[in-house]
Amino acid sequence: MAKAKGKAGAGLFSPHIHSPFSVEKVMWDVVIALIPAGIAGVYFFGANALRIIAISLVTGLLTELVMGILSKRGITIFDGSVVITSLLFAYNLPPAAPWYVIVFGNMFAVAIVKWAFGGLGYNFMNPAIGGRLFVMIAWSGVMSGRWSPTIRSFMEKGMDFWQASQAIVSPEMMTSASALTVLKIDGYAGLYKQGLFDYWNLFIGNVPGCIGETSVLAILIGFVYLLVRRVITWEVPVIYVGTVAFLSWIFGGLSHGTGWFTGDALFHILSGGLMLGACFMANDSVTSPLSFSGNVFYALMLGFLTTMIRLFGGYPEGVAFSIAVMNIFVPLIDRYFRPSLYGYRRAVLKKARES
Amino acid sequence: MDKKQKIFTFKRGGVHPHENKLTAAQPIVNADVPPLVRIPMAQHLGAPAKVLVSVGDEVKEGQRIGEATGMISAHIHASVSGVVTAIEKANTLTAKQIDFVVIKTGGSFHNWVGEKFPWENLSSQQLVSLVQEAGVVGLGGATFPTHVKLSPPPGKVVETLILNGAECEPYLTIDHRMLLEKSQEILTAIEIVRRILPTIKKVYIGIEINKEDAIDHWTALLAGRSDITVAPLKTRYPQGGEKQLIQAITGKEVPTKGLPADIGVLVENVSTMNAIYEAVVHHKPLIERGLTYTGKGVAKPGNYKVRIGTPISHLIESYGKPEKFAAMISGGPMMGLEIPDENIPVVKSTSGIVFLSPQEDYKVEDRPCIRCAKCLAVCPIGLMPTELAKLADNFLVEEAAGIGLFDCIECGACAYICPSKIPLVGLIRYGKEFYKRKQAQAKK
Numbered sequence: 080m081a082k083a084k085g086k087a088g089a090g091l092f093s094p095h096i097h098s099p100f101s102v103e104k105v106m107w108d109v110v111i112a113l114i115p116a117g118i119a120g121v122y123f124f125g126a127n128a129l130r131i132i133a134i135s136l137v138t139g140l141l142t143e144l145v146m147g148i149l150s151k152r153g154i155t156i157f158d159g160s161v162v163i164t165s166l167l168f169a170y171n172l173p174p175a176a177p178w179y180v181i182v183f184g185n186m187f188a189v190a191i192v193k194w195a196f197g198g199l200g201y202n203f204m205n206p207a208i209g210g211r212l213f214v215m216i217a218w219s220g221v222m223s224g225r226w227s228p229t230i231r232s233f234m235e236k237g238m239d240f241w242q243a244s245q246a247i248v249s250p251e252m253m254t255s256a257s258a259l260t261v262l263k264i265d266g267y268a269g270l271y272k273q274g275l276f277d278y279w280n281l282f283i284g285n286v287p288g289c290i291g292e293t294s295v296l297a298i299l300i301g302f303v304y305l306l307v308r309r310v311i312t313w314e315v316p317v318i319y320v321g322t323v324a325f326l327s328w329i330f331g332g333l334s335h336g337t338g339w340f341t342g343d344a345l346f347h348i349l350s351g352g353l354m355l356g357a358c359f360m361a362n363d364s365v366t367s368p369l370s371f372s373g374n375v376f377y378a379l380m381l382g383f384l385t386t387m388i389r390l391f392g393g394y395p396e397g398v399a400f401s402i403a404v405m406n407i408f409v410p411l412i413d414r415y416f417r418p419s420l421y422g423y424r425r426a427v428l429k430k431a432r433e434s
Numbered sequence: 435m436d437k438k439q440k441i442f443t444f445k446r447g448g449v450h451p452h453e454n455k456l457t458a459a460q461p462i463v464n465a466d467v468p469p470l471v472r473i474p475m476a477q478h479l480g481a482p483a484k485v486l487v488s489v490g491d492e493v494k495e496g497q498r499i500g501e502a503t504g505m506i507s508a509h510i511h512a513s514v515s516g517v518v519t520a521i522e523k524a525n526t527l528t529a530k531q532i533d534f535v536v537i538k539t540g541g542s543f544h545n546w547v548g549e550k551f552p553w554e555n556l557s558s559q560q561l562v563s564l565v566q567e568a569g570v571v572g573l574g575g576a577t578f579p580t581h582v583k584l585s586p587p588p589g590k591v592v593e594t595l596i597l598n599g600a601e602c603e604p605y606l607t608i609d610h611r612m613l614l615e616k617s618q619e620i621l622t623a624i625e626i627v628r629r630i631l632p633t634i635k636k637v638y639i640g641i642e643i644n645k646e647d648a649i650d651h652w653t654a655l656l657a658g659r660s661d662i663t664v665a666p667l668k669t670r671y672p673q674g675g676e677k678q679l680i681q682a683i684t685g686k687e688v689p690t691k692g693l694p695a696d697i698g699v700l701v702e703n704v705s706t707m708n709a710i711y712e713a714v715v716h717h718k719p720l721i722e723r724g725l726t727y728t729g730k731g732v733a734k735p736g737n738y739k740v741r742i743g744t745p746i747s748h749l750i751e752s753y754g755k756p757e758k759f760a761a762m763i764s765g766g767p768m769m770g771l772e773i774p775d776e777n778i779p780v781v782k783s784t785s786g787i788v789f790l791s792p793q794e795d796y797k798v799e800d801r802p803c804i805r806c807a808k809c810l811a812v813c814p815i816g817l818m819p820t821e822l823a824k825l826a827d828n829f830l831v832e833e834a835a836g837i838g839l840f841d842c843i844e845c846g847a848c849a850y851i852c853p854s855k856i857p858l859v860g861l862i863r864y865g866k867e868f869y870k871r872k873q874a875q876a877k878k
Contacts, residue, residue: 092860094846095767096451096604097796102804102853160804200802200854312807364806369818371810418816420838421446421677422690 102199105364106159108310112301113166113359119284119294120170123229125244127174128290131181132166138185139165146194160199164188167207167359170291171352171399172214174227175248184214204406205363211399223394225253226260226287257288258350259395266335267343281349292355302358314371315362315378322382324348330390353385356398366406373416381405441643443668444678447814449847450670451604451768452794453644457728458607460736462615466752467539471514471743473499474526475533477782478571479578480506485533491518495544496719499535502569508579509569513721513741515541527764527771527778534779537743546718553714558630561714568713569720574598574674574703575765577783580710583700584630590695592631595624596683597639599648599704600667600674603766606786608724611737612704613641613648616711617655623707624662626714631700637662638683639704644669671768672845676701678814690841705785720782729789731756740780746787747776760795763788768846799855809848809858815841819848819858826865831872834865842866 120128143161147154155161168185188210193202202209215222230243238246246252258281261269270276280286284294292298305311324344331342348354361367361381368377381401388397476482483500487493493512500510512535520536553561566581586592597620601609612620628634641649643666652664665683667673677688679701686697694701702710705724712718721742728735733754740749746762755762763770764784773787780787809819817838825834842862849858 092857092863093767093769093771093844094850094859095761095763095770095772095790095796096794096850097855098449098451098851100808100851100853101855102801105804105806105853198802200804364804367805369805369807369810369820413818413821417818417837418446418810418813420690420817420841421681421815422687422692422841424687 102160103158105310106163108305108308109359110159110162110166112304112310113163113170113291115297115300116170116291116294116355117166119297120290123231123284123293124174124227124290125230125240125247127227127244127248131172131174131176131290132169134178134181135165135169135172135185136162138182139168139189142186142189143194146190147198150194150198152198155199158199161189164193164206164210166291167205167355168210170355171207171211171289173222173225173288174290175225175253176221180214180218180221183217184210187213200365202365204403205360205366208360208399208402208406212403215399223260226257227253228287229285229293231285257395258286258346259389262346262350263395276346278345278349281346286350288350289352292352295349295354298354298358305358311362311364312371312374314374315367315381316357318375318378319357319361319381319385320348320353322379323353323386326382326386327390330386334390347386347389351389351396352398356385356402357381360398361402361405366409368409368412368416370413370416370418372418373412376416377405377409377412380408439666441668442640442665442682443670444673444682444814446816447812447847448670448672448678449812449850451850453669454604454728454730455607455610455644456605456730457726457735457737458610458645460607460611462608462611462724462737462739465738465740465744465749467514467741468744468748469539470519470745471516471537471539471741472524472745472777472779473510473513473535473537473743474524474529474779474781475500475510475535476526476529477510477577477742478508479576480504480508482529482532483507483510485521485535487518487521487535489518489521492516492541493518493537494541496546496721498569498719502566502579506579506582508571508581509567509719510535511569511719511721511742512537513743514539515543526781527773546712546716549717550715551717553626553629556629558632561626561630564714564717565710568709568718570706570709570713571720571782572703573705573709573723573782573785575769575783575785576676580702580706583702584627586631586695586700590693591633591698592695592700593633593635593698594684594700595627595631595634595637596665596679596699596701597624597637597704597707598674598676598679598701599639599641599645600679601645602642602669602671602674603768603770603786604671605728605788606726606766607728608726608737608785609704610645610648612708612724613639613645614651616704616708617651619711620704620707621655622715623711626710627700627702627707634700635661638665639663640665640667640673640679640683642667642669642673671847672814672843675814675843675845677843690838723780723782723784725780725784726786726788727753728786729756729759730791730794731759732789740784742780742782744780745777746773746780749780749787750776756789756791758792759789760792761790763790767794768850769844796849797855798857800857801854803854803856806853808851808853812847812851814845814847815843817842819862820856822865823856823858823861826861826868829868831865831869835869839865839869 188206192206192209227247233243327342327347328344384401385397481504495515570580571577762773
């Protein structure tokens with residue numbers, strides 16, 4: 080008996096059957112897809128990653144519970160969306176992030192960015208991105224200047240998992256910078272000196288960075304899973320990453336004095352938060368455009384903004400900023416990029432008038 | 435079916451629900467004649483018919499009891515012989531306060547098939563009036579009066595006739611059986627339609643590939659003929675929608691707010707073709723129709739030929755109903771209408787009676803839209819169902835009309851796929867009604 084409350088409930092209506100496809104299935108599928116990146120984070124950054132993920136999850140679930148009850152929506156923690164937000168927010172933090180950054184950042188993400196605007200489906204910006212920007216501005220020292228090396232190098236020296244986890248967050252170790260920071264400051268020469276210029280390490284994630292964003296391999300596993308499960312479509316991640324690669328190749332060499340068309344595209348797409356942002360945050364359904372053409376435009380603009388901030392901006396990393404900016408443009412994109420309608424082609428209409 | 439045959443399909447969107455064609459192998463059998471029939475005067479698109487009989491009259495099977503009023507309307511005939519016991523106002527599934535003629539069955543049956551009338555020498559005008567006389571309407575569910583369809587407006591040249599045997603709705607199998615059992619009749623009907631519209635050059639028979647036996651049967655039947663072709667269609671809902679079928683087979687699009695005749699196409703359902711044959715060759719009015727009585731847990735599911743006006747309660751007595759069911763649907767589960775009470779009679783548009791179990795019944799949850807864009811991906815028209823529903827929900831119907839509100843064919847693919855179970859079709863339909871009301875008030 081299909082009876083709806085409100086306007087649609089004016090009468091009985093079709094259809095009378097429904098596909099086995101629900102919000103929960105979508106959300107928990109994304110959670111499953113995020114697991115490999117989490118495992119990679121623990122593998123490379125040790126117990127710190129576990130600590131960050133756990134604190135973030137507890138904070139997120141509690142905030143969601145409180146906000147859901149305050150907003151009279153009941154208990155909404157089981158739809159999985161807050162788990163995604165908490166995981167993504169945790170993945171966007173450096174291994175040495177103190178507890179207050181995690182707690183207040185995630186509270187801001189869930190309570191302000193998501194619930195203050197109406198809860199699931201109404202957030203104007205990806206909550207995890209909102210949280211990340213908030214902590215980047217509020218505790219910028221913690222978020223940008225203190226990168227730890229991975230625990231792998233310490234474990235090779237004979238330390239066990241716990242000792243290595245302790246070692247990488249000790250103050251004397253937190254001087255090493257992320258690959259993009261070094262590139263920004265010292266150019267490629269600096270990268271060679273620090274031993275960060277290694278495509279394989281960049282691909283598997285054995286480089287300093289945020290806990291969930293360094294391992295391109297783990298992110299790609301989750302991405303392929305989501306594609307197979309038909310939860311996401313290919314266009315935003317592929318076009319976003321493709322645009323960054325293309326533009327980095329064109330302009331990448333300019334700031335290092337090697338001229339046009341000499342940029343290292345592969346280095347740019349393997350480093351920083353680009354893969355995590357493209358595969359899990361830029362294409363978050365709530366804050367990305369609806370139509371295919373809109374998504375193509377959105378992804379092109381994301382790639383353009385990210386490259387510009389990375390190469391010529393004040394920050395070494397531009398993924399979070401560009402996603403936040405483009406999220407705000409989404410309602411406008413939806414207005415101007417619509418699918419073409421059946422029976423509206425000019426030729427069709429013209430022929431109809433003539434006959 | 436030949437593996438090399440080209441498979442046609444419409445260009446965009448669509449879904450693939452469970453087919454559940456439980457009764458595909460059941461031949462069409464005649465249902466019992468009920469002791470009492472209730473015949474509503476509104477069984478077609480357009481103005482309701484005017485009652486011609488009064489209480490106490492004796493009527494004969496096939497006698498006209500309702501006269502078409504206005505341009506788009508159709509005659510109604512008595513489906514049994516007997517006595518008119520009442521003329522009452524009641525609601526049908528689609529209209530409120532309609533005249534019903536109640537006939538108590540008695541008297542003799544008429545053997546329609548016994549006599550054949552020659553039609554080869556009749557003019558197209560005479561053939562159309564035979565169809566009109568018989569009150570034939572589109573039996574696919576839209577119930578557009580067929581004689582209107584067969585007389586396209588001047589200046590429109592119909593070159594292509596498409597027979598709709600797609601039957602993309604889950605559960606329904608009556609058109610499938612028609613294709614198998616009434617092939618000679620349908621072939622004759624094709625000749626009749628070509629006599630009416632001599633400009634027709636090409637005839638296609640669209641059949642979804644889940645009905646392989648029907649495709650094989652027709653391929654064999656049409657061997658060596660080039661003017662009539664079988665077009666195998668991909669099993670994808672709404673393949674049987676008129677606009678989608680035309681796009682699948684001819685590649686052309688019907689212009690918005692236009693008719694298939696604008697691009698020289700005529701689409702007829704295969705059951706309608708059979709009705710055209712009966713009207714012209716046997717002078718038999720549309721007094722019964724085939725329907726699929728089905729559902730999980732039904733005692734005797736099958737394809738039955740039922741007299742128009744048979745109360746559904748009578749069918750339930752004969753063929754049983756599941757102990758527990760969530761909804762009783764007239765038509766298919768994707769576009770059909772829920773039957774609120776068992777006294778509602780079978781009408782010309784009832785292509786099936788489907789009982790849905792509680793597990794498969796659609797329950798609205800109406801949770802917030804997560805903008806997953808699945809509804810855009812499955813819309814065969816290319817609308818943004820979520821936007822339309824939001825606009826309708828906020829009474830912004832002019833803006834909705836500007837982005838194609840009235841192009842929606844209400845196929846239900848969007849609401850079927852929506853993970854938040856938002857009643858998109860219900861909201862869009864509400865928006866349409868609200869817009870029409872608003873326009874009507876503006877005129878006053």
